Amino acid sequence: MFVCLGISGCVTVPTGFLKPNKDYLEKRQLQIRQYDTTDQEKIITSVAGVLQDLGFTLDASETQVGFIAASKKADATNLGQVFFVALLGGANAVGSCDKSQIIKASVITKPGLDGKKTVVRVTFQRVVWNMRGEISRVETLKEPVLYQNFYDSLSKAIFLEAQQI
Amino acid sequence: MKKLRNYFGTIFVLLMIVILSGCATTAANALMSKESQVKLRSIQTRAFDTTDKKKMMQTVISTMQDLDFVIDKADFMLGSVTGSKFLGYEVVAMTVTVRPKGEKQLLVRANAQYGIKSVEDPVTYQDFFTALEKAIFLTAQQVD
Numbered sequence: 001m002f003v004c005l006g007i008s009g010c011v012t013v014p015t016g017f018l019k020p021n022k023d024y025l026e027k028r029q030l031q032i033r034q035y036d037t038t039d040q041e042k043i044i045t046s047v048a049g050v051l052q053d054l055g056f057t058l059d060a061s062e063t064q065v066g067f068i069a070a071s072k073k074a075d076a077t078n079l080g081q082v083f084f085v086a087l088l089g090g091a092n093a094v095g096s097c098d099k100s101q102i103i104k105a106s107v108i109t110k111p112g113l114d115g116k117k118t119v120v121r122v123t124f125q126r127v128v129w130n131m132r133g134e135i136s137r138v139e140t141l142k143e144p145v146l147y148q149n150f151y152d153s154l155s156k157a158i159f160l161e162a163q164q165i
Numbered sequence: 166m167k168k169l170r171n172y173f174g175t176i177f178v179l180l181m182i183v184i185l186s187g188c189a190t191t192a193a194n195a196l197m198s199k200e201s202q203v204k205l206r207s208i209q210t211r212a213f214d215t216t217d218k219k220k221m222m223q224t225v226i227s228t229m230q231d232l233d234f235v236i237d238k239a240d241f242m243l244g245s246v247t248g249s250k251f252l253g254y255e256v257v258a259m260t261v262t263v264r265p266k267g268e269k270q271l272l273v274r275a276n277a278q279y280g281i282k283s284v285e286d287p288v289t290y291q292d293f294f295t296a297l298e299k300a301i302f303l304t305a306q307q308v309d
Contacts, residue, residue: 013279015286017232017252018259018293024231031230064241065222106236106248110223121227125235125251138251140233 030144033151034117035158040066043109043118046157053153056105066109076101076128095132102127103141105150122150208287210274211294211305212266218244221263221271224301231296234259255280272308273297 021027035043044066048058056070076098085093104125112119124146130136215221218241225246226236234248234257244263249256259277266272275293277284284290294305 013282013284013286013289014252015289016292017250017257017279018277018289018296020231020296021233028231060238062239062241065219065226065239067226067236067239069235069237104235104237106230108223108226108230108236110227121230123230123233123235135254138254138256140235140251 027142028121030142030147031123032119032121033154034112034119036116037118037158038111038116040109040111040118042158043120044068046154047107047109047120050150050153050157051105051107053157054150056103067107069104069106071102071104074101074103075099096130096136098128098136099131099133100129120151120154122147205285206274207308208285208290209276210272210308211297212270212272212308213301213303213305214269215271215301215303216265216269218263218265218271221273221301222246225261225263225273225297228293228297228300229259229261231300232293252279257284266308273305 037043041063044063047068048061051058051068051070054072056072058068058070060069061067077100078098082094082097085097104127105122107120107122109118109120111117124141126137126139126141127135128137213221222239222241222244226239226248229236229246229248232250234250236246236248238247239245245260246262247258247260249258251257257277257279259275261273261275264272264274273294275290277289298305
């Protein structure tokens with residue numbers, strides 16, 4: 001028993017978490033787009049503009065390496081979830097329902113391998129808090145719609161910038 | 166009999182000391198790690214035959230993104246990139262720094278934390294450098 005206590009007292013660090021998953025190529029496809037321009041400055045200013053369009057605030061940036069990080073707070077309440085949890089577990093259990101979330105985005109732009117294009121890659125993550133104010137979930141977002149929306153807005157923004165609107 | 170009880174008492178106290186001190190949380194821990202400084206450096210550092218710091222940093226960022234990290238900060242002058250990712254309910258935070266070594270090489274150093282623990286396992290870092298090597302088409306060289 002003492003040995004158990006002694007061992008379980010400290011959390012052990014798992015291994016292998018810096019190894020790419022099998023689906024990393026798929027993820028790249030989701031997160032990366034290329035634009036036919038070498039004008040990095042135009043792309044990165046457009047990215048900042050789009051993040052603002054989508055309601056993000058910029059947290060950090062290093063334009064020399066083409067990097068921008070941004071975040072936004074959003075509501076995470078799901079009425080269906082609240083209803084079912086209340087039905088099954090009563091009013092107390094509702095505390096474990098999702099309440100709010102922070103969505104983090106990080107974008108990197110860099111020259112393409114052929115030197116004629118600019119590659120843009122975005123990743124989204126979210127942290128969800130429950131009604132008791134505890135962190136209930138943390139995850140990397142994988143919904144294609146989200147990435148599609150981002151790049152649709154970016155393509156529009158690049159066009160708008162080019163037209164000086 | 167009394168002597169025997171004393172004997173067990175001592176063992177009990179000693180065991181408690183071992184168990185309770187297993188996770189010491191004194192302020193002194195802030196600057197300490199289990200491995201020796203030299204060994205830790207060699208686990209966490211590799212040299213690459215290139216001087217293109219910008220490209221190296223961008224490759225570090227894309228490798229970290231491949232590994233599900235969201236990049237939180239980057240600084241070109243320091244050559245540092247910091248990112249985080251979630252593993253179950255713990256946060257893995259990692260900082261990678263890129264700096265010149267001599268005239269022809271760059272040193273890349275990664276250090277990761279899992280929750281409140283520093284990651285000191287050589288294989289974990291090797292995984293990262295293997296991924297980085299593939300992304301930049303260069304061989305990572307062990308440094309002493």
